[in-house]
Amino acid sequence: MIVSPSVLSANFLNLGNDIEMINQSEADWFHVDIMDGVFVPNISFGMPIMSALQKAAKKPLDVHLMLKDPSLYIAEFAKLGAAYITVHYEACTHLHRAIQSIKQTGAKAGVALNPHTPIYVLSEVIDQLDLVLLMSVNPGFGGQQFIANTLNKCAELKQLIIKKGSSALIEVDGGVTVQNAHDLLLAGADALVAGNTVFSASNPSVTIRLLKNTGA
Numbered sequence: 001m002i003v004s005p006s007v008l009s010a011n012f013l014n015l016g017n018d019i020e021m022i023n024q025s026e027a028d029w030f031h032v033d034i035m036d037g038v039f040v041p042n043i044s045f046g047m048p049i050m051s052a053l054q055k056a057a058k059k060p061l062d063v064h065l066m067l068k069d070p071s072l073y074i075a076e077f078a079k080l081g082a083a084y085i086t087v088h089y090e091a092c093t094h095l096h097r098a099i100q101s102i103k104q105t106g107a108k109a110g111v112a113l114n115p116h117t118p119i120y121v122l123s124e125v126i127d128q129l130d131l132v133l134l135m136s137v138n139p140g141f142g143g144q145q146f147i148a149n150t151l152n153k154c155a156e157l158k159q160l161i162i163k164k165g166s167s168a169l170i171e172v173d174g175g176v177t178v179q180n181a182h183d184l185l186l187a188g189a190d191a192l193v194a195g196n197t198v199f200s201a202s203n204p205s206v207t208i209r210l211l212k213n214t215g216a
Contacts, residue, residue: 001214002191004029004062009195019056025205026212029062031193038068040139054081071098078105086110086133119156129168137174146175151187158188181214
C-alpha cells in the first residue's frame with residue numbers, strides 16, 4: 001500500500017520535525033492539500049509552504065489542488081516540485097485540457113472526485129490518468145467520518161480501470177484509519193492519504209508502518 005501522509009494535519013509550529021518524521025518513516029509520498037476557500041470552505045497554504053516542502057521533503061510531493069480554477073496554477077506547482085498534480089473533476093470545465101497541461105509539465109496527472117460524483121464521468125479520460133483520488137469525506141476539513149460508500153466506488157473504479165486498460169492508481173482521501181485500510185485494499189485502493197490518523201497518533205511512524213503493511 002502506498003501511504004501519503006497529509007501535511008495539512010501536521011503541527012505547523014513544528015513543521016520541520018514532522019517533515020523529517022515522514023522522511024524517515026515508511027511513507028511513500030507527502031500529500032499536500034491546496035485549498036482556496038472558494039472551491040472548498042477552507043484555506044490551507046500555497047506557494048511558500050510548497051517551496052519549503054520542495055527543499056526539505058525527500059519523497060515525492062502528491063499535490064491535491066482544491067481550487068476553483070486549478071488550471072491557472074498547474075505550471076507553478078510543477079515548478080515547485082509536485083510529482084503528482086491532482087485536479088477536481090468538479091472544478092474543470094475542460095478536464096482533458098487540464099490533464100494535458102499537467103502532463104506537459106512532466107508531472108503525473110490525477111483527477112479527484114467528490115463523494116457525490118459518480119465514477120462513470122471518468123470513462124473518457126481514465127486511460128490518460130496516472131491517479132484517481134476518491135474523496136471519502138466532503139473536502140475542506142480533516143477529521144471527518146469515512147463515507148462507507150467509498151468502498152463501492154473504489155471497486156467500481158477498479159473495474160473501469162481494468163476495462164479501459166488504464167494504469168491509474170486509486171488513492172483514497174478522508175477518514176482513512178488503520179481499521180478501514182484493509183477493506184480499502186480489498187476494494188482496489190493502491191494509495192491511502194492519512195492525516196489525523198498519522199499525526200494524532202502517539203507514534204506516527206508506527207501508524208504509517210501499519211498502513212503501509214495493510215494486508216501483509
